[in-house]
Amino acid sequence: MPVTLAGAIRSFFEPCAIDDPATRGAVDHLLSTSARYTQEPSARPAVNPAAARYLAPALEAGRRGPAAALAAAIAAARDELHWYYGYAPLPGQEDLADRIAFCEILGPKAGLRNGGTRLGFTLIGPATHYPAHAHPAVELYYVIAGTARWSTPSVSAARPPGSFILHRASEPHAMETAAEPLLALYSWSGDIDSPSLYVKL
Numbered sequence: 001m002p003v004t005l006a007g008a009i010r011s012f013f014e015p016c017a018i019d020d021p022a023t024r025g026a027v028d029h030l031l032s033t034s035a036r037y038t039q040e041p042s043a044r045p046a047v048n049p050a051a052a053r054y055l056a057p058a059l060e061a062g063r064r065g066p067a068a069a070l071a072a073a074i075a076a077a078r079d080e081l082h083w084y085y086g087y088a089p090l091p092g093q094e095d096l097a098d099r100i101a102f103c104e105i106l107g108p109k110a111g112l113r114n115g116g117t118r119l120g121f122t123l124i125g126p127a128t129h130y131p132a133h134a135h136p137a138v139e140l141y142y143v144i145a146g147t148a149r150w151s152t153p154s155v156s157a158a159r160p161p162g163s164f165i166l167h168r169a170s171e172p173h174a175m176e177t178a179a180e181p182l183l184a185l186y187s188w189s190g191d192i193d194s195p196s197l198y199v200k201l
Contacts, residue, residue: 002080002105002112006034008073009119009185013142023166026140030187033117034106040113050101051083054125058183062145066162070144070185074121081105083123090131090198099125108193118188124148124177132174132201136191139173141165146182148175153201172201 010031018024055078062071074081083101104120106112112119118137124130124146132151141150147160151174152167159165167173169190175182 002077002110003039005073005077006037006106006112006119008069010034012067012070012073018164020164020166023140023164026138026166026187026189027164029189030117030119030140033114033189034119034187036116037106037112037114040111046082046084048083048085048101049098050085050123050125051081051103053098054101054123054181055083055183058123058145058181061180062161062183065145067142067144070142071183074144074183082111086195087133087198093131096128096130099128100130107188116189116192118186118192120186122182122184122186124175124182126177126179126181128177130175132172132199133196134170134172134199135188135196136169136194137188138169138190139167140187140189141167142185144183144185146177146180146184148177148182150175151201172199174201 013027059071059075081103083103085097089095101123104110106114107118108115143159143161143163147158150159150165
């Protein structure tokens with residue numbers, strides 16, 4: 001199923017008209033690299049508390065929006081997807097392990113093994129602040145469901161489903177949801193091996 005899902009992602013983005021050159025380049029990188037992989041045994045799907053609570057409503061909302069085809073492809077593969085939360089708790093802040101989850105389908109350690117890109121999904125529950133974080137990788141997001149506020153040192157704006165968001169290498173960024181969960185596709189390029197760390201915005 002992750003193979004089918006990766007194909008559905010490429011089919012969704014291939015016809016997209018994108019004016020911004022940097023975003024266009026990130027999408028082209030996703031398209032070219034995500035078609036090359038070896039298939040490895042993937043982690044056994046686990047019951048992640050955030051995914052258990054928020055994935056179904058996010059997919060339901062996604063099916064009503066501009067990314068309906070992506071939401072349907074994720075729903076078809078959901079029983080084989082491994083959701084996790086990889087950050088250590090922030091001192092003095094709520095542990096977000098039951099409110100945020102990630103699912104990587106393609107990458108250096110994913111079931112679809114690829115050393116040039118990471119491809120997956122970010123899921124954030126309602127009324128949740130994903131604190132400022134950064135990583136050396138360039139990151140492309142595409143919002144599948146849920147309008148959330150996306151912030152960097154230079155801009156803070158609500159981004160609805162159908163939006164592309166591009167973060168430059170090591171650019172701090174944060175997200176905050178309101179009444180609905182956020183489901184977004186992400187793709188990393190460049191230095192995809194260094195981890196994401198919480199930082200000050």
